[in-house]
Amino acid sequence: MRIGIIGLGLMGGSLGIALKQNIDSCHIAGFDHNALHCAQALELGLVDTIAPSIEEISQCDVIFLSIPVDAIIATLQGFKNIHPHCTIIDLGSTKAKIVASTPAKIRQNLVAAHPMTGTEKFGPTAAVEALYKDKVVVLCDLEKSGAHQQEVALRLFRAIGMRCVFMEAHAHDRHAAYISHMPHALSFALANSVMRQEDAKSITALAGGGFRDMSRIAKSSPRMWEDIFRQNRSNLLIALKHLDEELQKCQKMVENEEWEELNGWMTDANKLHEIL
Amino acid sequence: MRIGIIGLGLMGGSLGIALKQNIDSCHIAGFDHNALHCAQALELGLVDTIAPSIEEISQCDVIFLSIPVDAIIATLQGFKNIHPHCTIIDLGSTKAKIVASTPAKIRQNLVAAHPMTGTEKFGPTAAVEALYKDKVVVLCDLEKSGAHQQEVALRLFRAIGMRCVFMEAHAHDRHAAYISHMPHALSFALANSVMRQEDAKSITALAGGGFRDMSRIAKSSPRMWEDIFRQNRSNLLIALKHLDEELQKCQKMVENEEWEELNGWMTDANKLHEIL
Missing domain, CATH: 1.10.3660.10 (6-phosphogluconate dehydrogenase C-terminal like domain)
Known part of the structure; x- marks a missing residue:
């Protein structure tokens, strides 16, 4: 399974470690606009490779968006040629504006998630192994995601030790x-x-x-x-x-x-x- | 050294453990208006004995007051026959009213202290070994305490691992x-x-x-x-x-x-x- 992580800070970096430890034979490609963060993420072993562009990441089986919530909206609007089986999971702390602004043609690709975890620290050097373990992830409007995407997201979150809770985005x-x-x-x-x-x-x-x-x-x-x-x-x-x-x-x-x-x-x- | 602790909750109970571990040949007598707290403190080994009355505690070499701040004022006013060498240390979170209302004849006995530690839990069962270790204790208007009392208080607080900071009570x-x-x-x-x-x-x-x-x-x-x-x-x-x-x-x-x-x-x- 090829997994792309856009945004290699605390959330994305910690996710990289958790996925590598819990998902068999996955390959994790990272992407971050900050070149230093890319170098650090590679050095710290948070990801397997750094992708040269968003286009390359968008060919992965699963794409995590662990970037600020305005950037999530912009990135979702910029995606081109997303495969129908691709699962895009955003980790934003707000949900209503993100699901409302997702282009219709990739709405079924998206799983809107909010992992209830984090620390006050940021950047790849803040990434920690157990950030997601035993924590709740809130999945919003999950019925709007494709059946395949629902299954992939639930499997991955549970594999890294999270408890899934379901909620309407506005709620x-x-x-x-x-x-x-x-x-x-x-x-x-x-x-x-x-x-x-x-x-x-x-x-x-x-x-x-x-x-x-x-x-x-x-x-x-x-x-x-x-x-x-x-x-x-x-x-x-x-x-x-x-x-x-x-x-x-x-x-x-x-x-x-x-x-x-x-x-x-x-x-x-x-x-x-x-x-x- | 006979040490009395009035108030066997989180602060007093944790102090009992810390003193027993760090002061050679001390005997710790506890007192609390709550009979259950007395029984628990004895059972948990926070103190060596329970004193039958405040009068008995007031014969100790050192008396700690780890009770709510209004009760500290009332207790200080009620003390009788305090020996000139007795050191009374109050652990209240406020200081100006306590030092101002201390009877003049025992003012030199008193060391007004505020240990910057605690948890949200209370009662003897909340007592923990390391509550005071590596924490700050603020000593207020220390020049108003007797030279002997200053020396005793500094020695005891340092023995349980605290860093002493000095401040005027109003400040x-x-x-x-x-x-x-x-x-x-x-x-x-x-x-x-x-x-x-x-x-x-x-x-x-x-x-x-x-x-x-x-x-x-x-x-x-x-x-x-x-x-x-x-x-x-x-x-x-x-x-x-x-x-x-x-x-x-x-x-x-x-x-x-x-x-x-x-x-x-x-x-x-x-x-x-x-x-x-």
């Missing part, structure tokens, strides 16, 4: 706004507010596990997140509004010294224990 | 508001906003490392955090205001589709890389 984007995109905006806001008010020495001295965890994803790639925020703008704005309401509530209770209510509000938050 | 509370207390409020707000809008199934499916990390401390003890928010109310409100300003900025840039500015704002947040 995915609404949920992802709350559970992934808004928390990223929050982490960027937290990092900026603390760095504007506190010096590096105090931050280093006082940062416990709480701040470290909450600010970790503020180190994520601006280029990747600019695209995600743009594509999921309306859902993100609603999620930010709801978060803001809770923050205002907290602020008012502290302001008005409503300690019993505040305790109840924190006890509500503790219920997350029952879920995660 | 500590201002810094802690940004780097610890406000992020906790934020995590509670995030957990509540997501749980009010999303069902458990979607949260489980879509929660990646980002959301898990950011919501982890929303599981923290409401009793402990109610006290901290009360004692550091004014600093917390200012920190929440600054966080809110960053969030509003983000919201406006997304609303107005100012993507280049948003990218720059996220790039600013990335600078946290250089600090943590």
Whole structure:
């Protein structure tokens, strides 16, 4: 099986390792606009070869798109001569705009997937062996993909240890706004507010596990997140509004010294224990 | 050396283990108003004995107070017949109100400390061996503690692997508001906003490392955090205001589709890389 990976950063690079370890006799060709990333991916053994062009990658049996979400849309529109049996799997963090803008003639080739994994690091050097293992991948509007493509995608994701969850693309984007995109905006806001008010020495001295965890994803790639925020703008704005309401509530209770209510509000938050 | 630990939860329990492992010939007596916690601490070997009363604990050479910050103030005020050589070390997350309300006759006995460590778990069963190792402990207004007490506290904290940092109590509370207390409020707000809008199934499916990390401390003890928010109310409100300003900025840039500015704002947040 010839597998092409377009985008050799954290997601694409880690996928290369996982596929090589779990799929028998597969050949993995990588492609990235960044020549340094290509050299690193080859050096680190994330892919078997670097393809000279998107055209060559587009002849693979399976093509993964692990690039920012705006680039996924552009790449899907640029594909030429895709074989009817080719499976194209995009790994974007937003789904509605991607499936809506996919050219009709390759819509059955596409499997729209969102693997719920990642770290704040990026580039091929950030790739890790177990990034996908035991994680969820959300497959969106899967009934719009061809039967062959559905089968290939499910087989590959399960082979690298993922649990498949199925969702409608718009529902995915609404949920992802709350559970992934808004928390990223929050982490960027937290990092900026603390760095504007506190010096590096105090931050280093006082940062416990709480701040470290909450600010970790503020180190994520601006280029990747600019695209995600743009594509999921309306859902993100609603999620930010709801978060803001809770923050205002907290602020008012502290302001008005409503300690019993505040305790109840924190006890509500503790219920997350029952879920995660 | 007889060491007393008042409060046998995560902090006190973990301290018991660390002291037993690192201090030669010490005897550790525990005390907790919760009888179950006393039984668990003894069973888990966190302490050597359970003291029948605060009076007995107050005869120890060193007394650690690992209880909520309001209870620290009440306990300090209730101490009777403290020996001039006794070292009392409070581990509260706020410092200004504690040092200000310590009775003058035991002020030299007190070392006001804030170990920058913890987890979202609580109770003796949450105690872990390495909680303090390689972490920072902030010692506040140390010049107000007696020379003997300063020496004892530094020796004990260093023996369990901590790095001592020195700070004025009010400065500590201002810094802690940004780097610890406000992020906790934020995590509670995030957990509540997501749980009010999303069902458990979607949260489980879509929660990646980002959301898990950011919501982890929303599981923290409401009793402990109610006290901290009360004692550091004014600093917390200012920190929440600054966080809110960053969030509003983000919201406006997304609303107005100012993507280049948003990218720059996220790039600013990335600078946290250089600090943590």
